[in-house]
Amino acid sequence: MNPFQEFRERFIEQVPEYLHLSVESLYMIYSVLVFLVILLAAWISNFLVKRFVLRFTRSLTEKTKTKIGKYLLEERFYHRLAHLAPAFVISALSSVAFTDSPTLGSLIEKMVNLYLVLIGLWVIDAVINTGLKLYQHSELSEKLALKGICQAAKIVINASGLIFILSILLDKSPLYFFSGLGALTAILLLVFKDSILGLVAGIQLSLNKMVRLGDWIEMPKYGADGDVIEVSLTTVKVQNWDKTITSIPSHALVSDAFKNWRGMSESGGRRIKRSIFIDISTIRFLDKATLNKLMKIDLIRDYLEGKIEEIGEEGKGDALSLNQRNLTNVGTFRAYCHAYLRSNSQIHQEEMTFLVRQLAPTERGVPIEIYVFVKDVRWVHYESIQGDL
Numbered sequence: 001m002n003p004f005q006e007f008r009e010r011f012i013e014q015v016p017e018y019l020h021l022s023v024e025s026l027y028m029i030y031s032v033l034v035f036l037v038i039l040l041a042a043w044i045s046n047f048l049v050k051r052f053v054l055r056f057t058r059s060l061t062e063k064t065k066t067k068i069g070k071y072l073l074e075e076r077f078y079h080r081l082a083h084l085a086p087a088f089v090i091s092a093l094s095s096v097a098f099t100d101s102p103t104l105g106s107l108i109e110k111m112v113n114l115y116l117v118l119i120g121l122w123v124i125d126a127v128i129n130t131g132l133k134l135y136q137h138s139e140l141s142e143k144l145a146l147k148g149i150c151q152a153a154k155i156v157i158n159a160s161g162l163i164f165i166l167s168i169l170l171d172k173s174p175l176y177f178f179s180g181l182g183a184l185t186a187i188l189l190l191v192f193k194d195s196i197l198g199l200v201a202g203i204q205l206s207l208n209k210m211v212r213l214g215d216w217i218e219m220p221k222y223g224a225d226g227d228v229i230e231v232s233l234t235t236v237k238v239q240n241w242d243k244t245i246t247s248i249p250s251h252a253l254v255s256d257a258f259k260n261w262r263g264m265s266e267s268g269g270r271r272i273k274r275s276i277f278i279d280i281s282t283i284r285f286l287d288k289a290t291l292n293k294l295m296k297i298d299l300i301r302d303y304l305e306g307k308i309e310e311i312g313e314e315g316k317g318d319a320l321s322l323n324q325r326n327l328t329n330v331g332t333f334r335a336y337c338h339a340y341l342r343s344n345s346q347i348h349q350e351e352m353t354f355l356v357r358q359l360a361p362t363e364r365g366v367p368i369e370i371y372v373f374v375k376d377v378r379w380v381h382y383e384s385i386q387g388d389l
Contacts, residue, residue, distance in 0.1 A: 038093045042086035049085045071133045077126040083119045087112050113168050121161045151233035198234035201251035216261040222248050269352045269373035270382050277365035278330050285326040299339040334368050346385050348373040
């Protein structure tokens, strides 16, 4: 006979007869009293764990100063885990106290199991959040955004938890409910179509590295032009250059076109593509006087000497004869632009495209296009260099 049974027998024997209570009533009073005692024991266990164990854990974490310990405290992992103590106390004591009351014992066991499932989900949520924080503060977070994947994992875990709760309430095996999901698939696809699309798109964005935190993207359809500040399961938040926030559905980034400037940032070069329009009426051959003036410019002296020699050899005579090739001011200006850019240390000289070319004439004149890449990809510095050029 366990202590609870001994207490029950003494309780029934010592109750005064003048109360005129039936045995069933006495058993009910006993059950209520014992249940209150069990709840008191559970509360005491919860108090002791939070008062001493959690305090010790917090002080130990603060001394070690590890990131994982810090994030576990922030997510209240130990606090959530401490809620398991009263559940174990209730389960252990009720299994002994209500051996003669299988119905009540079964009901308490069911309540404890439900409580354990909820606390388990709560603890797993804290673990996932802690892992996500650790990842977000590591260098790997710049390569792959895991927030959407973590949200998907939470959905799957919570859905599984719901199935376990139903199995406890209805006294059915969890496999019974898992097998029934197949029949509900078609209905779920129709009802949660947008959510499922967002879920799949969010995972695809993360795994294919289409969008990362800090990427500069442009999506005119949604008025987005700025840095990505959040990649979640169903939405991507962009902070535009005017400091407004645009939220874009994840599936839109998969189905619609958008521009990601990450390649520019990682390459270390930002393109300058500008045209200088020359009035067609001002284009002419260079005479000797003009050539002599231009020869004083160090940047194009070698170019002019080489061209004059080349034209002279081809013509076998006067290099400035109208019957032979001649230098033009527009061609010389293009050469000057090329030489000027070659002398600029802020321009990529060999690694990337370096081009100064003459395009087809337009109503605005003959365009001389500059197509080069600046070494500094930062916006303000890039604009400053472009303005100086």
